[in-house]
Amino acid sequence: MREKITVIGSLNYDIVLKIPRLPECGETLPADSAVFSPGGKGANQAVQAAKLGVPVHMVGCVGDDGHGQILLEAARRYGVDTEHVRRCKEPTGMGIINAMEDGSVFACIVRGANFAVKKEDIDQAKEILKDTFLAVLQMEIPQEINCYAIEKAKEWGCKVLLNAAPAEEIPLDYLKMCDIIVLNEVEAGFYLKIDVKNEKDARKGAALLAETCGSDIIITLGKTGAVVSEGGKVTFIPSRKVEAIEATGAGDSFIGGVGYALKSGKSLTDACRFATCCSAVTVCRMGAQDAMPFLEEVMELEKQR
Ligand code: RIB
Numbered sequence: 001m002r003e004k005i006t007v008i009g010s011l012n013y014d015i016v017l018k019i020p021r022l023p024e025c026g027e028t029l030p031a032d033s034a035v036f037s038p039g040g041k042g043a044n045q046a047v048q049a050a051k052l053g054v055p056v057h058m059v060g061c062v063g064d065d066g067h068g069q070i071l072l073e074a075a076r077r078y079g080v081d082t083e084h085v086r087r088c089k090e091p092t093g094m095g096i097i098n099a100m101e102d103g104s105v106f107a108c109i110v111r112g113a114n115f116a117v118k119k120e121d122i123d124q125a126k127e128i129l130k131d132t133f134l135a136v137l138q139m140e141i142p143q144e145i146n147c148y149a150i151e152k153a154k155e156w157g158c159k160v161l162l163n164a165a166p167a168e169e170i171p172l173d174y175l176k177m178c179d180i181i182v183l184n185e186v187e188a189g190f191y192l193k194i195d196v197k198n199e200k201d202a203r204k205g206a207a208l209l210a211e212t213c214g215s216d217i218i219i220t221l222g223k224t225g226a227v228v229s230e231g232g233k234v235t236f237i238p239s240r241k242v243e244a245i246e247a248t249g250a251g252d253s254f255i256g257g258v259g260y261a262l263k264s265g266k267s268l269t270d271a272c273r274f275a276t277c278c279s280a281v282t283v284c285r286m287g288a289q290d291a292m293p294f295l296e297e298v299m300e301l302e303k304q305r
Contacts, residue, residue, distance in 0.1 A: 002133035005049045005259045008059040008149045009042020010114040010140030013067035014095035037287030038074035039095045041138040044249045047289040048256020050079035059084040059125045061113040067092035084125045088116040103244035117141040122149045129156045138163040147174045175213045182218040199236050202227035230268040237272050240280035249288025250279040277301045
């Protein structure tokens with residue numbers, strides 16, 4: 001039986017600035033604090049699944065620099081196998097995140113080494129992927145490579161979860177190959193060309209995307225919750241109510257949680273219920289990977305239903 005999750009995607013060195021508001025043009029705004037944290041959607045999702053106890057492999061690139069070293073060490077410390085993370089001459093990717101007092105975030109990324117991932121990196125992970133039950137991808141590596149990875153992961157027998165973030169046009173044929181597509185409200189708005197602001201919009205959007213792609217769809221709605229379309233049945237799952245401090249990586253924590261729960265045999269809808277507990281813990285601490293919970297912490301929160 002296939003046990004592994006393999007994440008093909010980005011690793012970023014994040015700088016999270018806690019600020020009271022966004023600066024005006026021409027203004028220099030003092031930040032309340034700065035946190036340096038291992039991040040990148042791919043690495044975050046890998047770390048969350050590994051922290052929950054799944055055997056996780058990561059495929060990607062970091063620079064041959066200090067940040068790259070920090071990211072590799074963090075991923076390994078949390079249990080991610082980084083044998084297929086290649087070091088390259090491009091600088092390690094970065095995330096610059098402005099975190100507001102209400103927990104919302106405004107982020108930019110520097111692609112750097114993430115854009116050095118090649119088809120050969122996917123080919124070299126063939127044996128791992130042949131033993132993988134869930135391949136997890138995002139959109140922070142070149143799209144051509146992502147599409148190749150989707151194709152290969154399917155060919156080698158994996159279930160494919162695509163977190164189509166950051167939003168970018170992608171050929172429908174590749175979306176149709178994905179078993180599960182995960183979007184937040186902003187990304188859902190981009191792909192659907194409609195406003196996705198609440199449960200009602202997300203239900204409509206998930207149903208529409210499910211019909212178009214033939215995939216299961218998850219639309220996350222931040223502190224409101226998530227809508228999941230599984231086999232055409234659309235369900236709303238409310239978020240756990242917590243005192244959020246900072247939301248970087250909350251969506252990645254959710255996806256890592258979905259991966260763990262699917263591996264434990266849960267349905268996608270129940271996996272999303274479990275995943276809301278993961279992201280609820282993550283938003284209560286600063287940064288991405290360091291903020292993500294271990295299994296015991298999630299179980300503790302689950303008991304409080
Ligand atoms: O999803 C959060 C992540 O997006 C951050 O860690 C940042 O690096 C960007 O990739």
